[in-house]
C-alpha cells in the first residue's frame with residue numbers, strides 16, 4: 001500500500017528477488033505500471049497493480065475483497081510529511097497529514113486482518129511508521145503525532161493477534177533518502193538509502209521481528225526518549 005514509495009519499491013524488489021509475486025497498490029495506477037514492468041522483467045515474478053487510496057476508508061474492505069488473490073504479506077508505506085510551519089497555520093493541511101499517516105493507514109490494515117485470518121500459513125503486516133513518533137518534537141510534531149498514533153495502533157494489533165499466524169512489524173526509519181526527503185539536507189551518518197530500508201524490511205519479515213529501526217536510530221531514540229522534560233524543552237533539533 002503506497003507502492004510508489006521509494007522504500008516500498010525497494011522492499012518489493014527484495015521480496016521479488018526471493019521469488020514472491022508482488023501486488024502494488026496506490027492511488028494512481030498509471031504511476032505503478034512502470035514499477036510493475038520493472039519487477040516482472042528484473043525478477044521474473046508475477047506483478048499486478050491495484051487502485052488504493054488510504055483516505056477512502058469506506059472502501060477498504062471492498063479493496064481486499066476485490067483482489068484476484070489474497071496477499072500473504074501487507075506492507076503499508078503510505079505517508080505524507082507535510083510542512084510543520086505551514087500545517088500550524090492551516091489546520092486542514094494538518095488534518096490531511098494526520099489522516100494520511102494515522103487514520104487512513106491504521107484502518108486500511110484493520111480491514112486487512114479479516115483477509116489474512118483466512119490464510120493458514122504465517123503471514124505478516126508491516127507498517128512503516130517513523131522515529132518521529134517516538135517523541136514529539138517542535139520541528140515535526142504534527143507528522144510525528146500521527147506516526148505515534150500509527151505505532152501505538154500496530155503495537156495493539158500485534159498484542160491482539162499474537163496467538164494467530166499474523167506477525168505485525170512496526171518499521172521505524174530514521175532519515176532515508178527518498179522523494180519525501182529530497183529537499184532536506186540529511187547527515188550521512190544517520191541516513192539510509194531506500195535500498196537499505198527495503199532490505200531491513202525484508203530481514204524483519206524473515207526474522208519475525210516486532211519493532212525495527214534503521215541504522216543507529218534505536219539507540220538515538222532511546223536516548224532522546226530518556227531526556228528529562230526540562231532539558232528537552234531547551235533543545236532544538
Ligand SMILES: NC(=O)c1ccc[n+]([C@@H]2O[C@H](COP(=O)([O-])OP(=O)(O)OC[C@H]3O[C@@H](n4cnc5c(N)ncnc54)[C@H](OP(=O)(O)O)[C@@H]3O)[C@@H](O)[C@H]2O)c1
Pocket residue numbers: 001002003004005006007008026027028052053054055076077078079080081100104128129130131172173174175176177178179180181
Ligand atoms: N524518507 C524518510 O526519511 C522517512 C523516515 C521515516 C519514515 N518514513 C515513512 O516511510 C514511508 C515511505 O516514505 P518514502 O520515504 O518512501 O516517501 P515517498 O516516496 O514520498 O512515499 C510516500 C507514499 O505514500 C503514498 N500516499 C500518500 N498519500 C496517500 C493516499 N492518500 N493513498 C495512498 N497512498 C498515499 C504516496 O503515493 P503517491 O505517489 O500517490 O503520492 C507514496 O507512495 C512513509 O510512511 C514515510 O512517512 C520515511
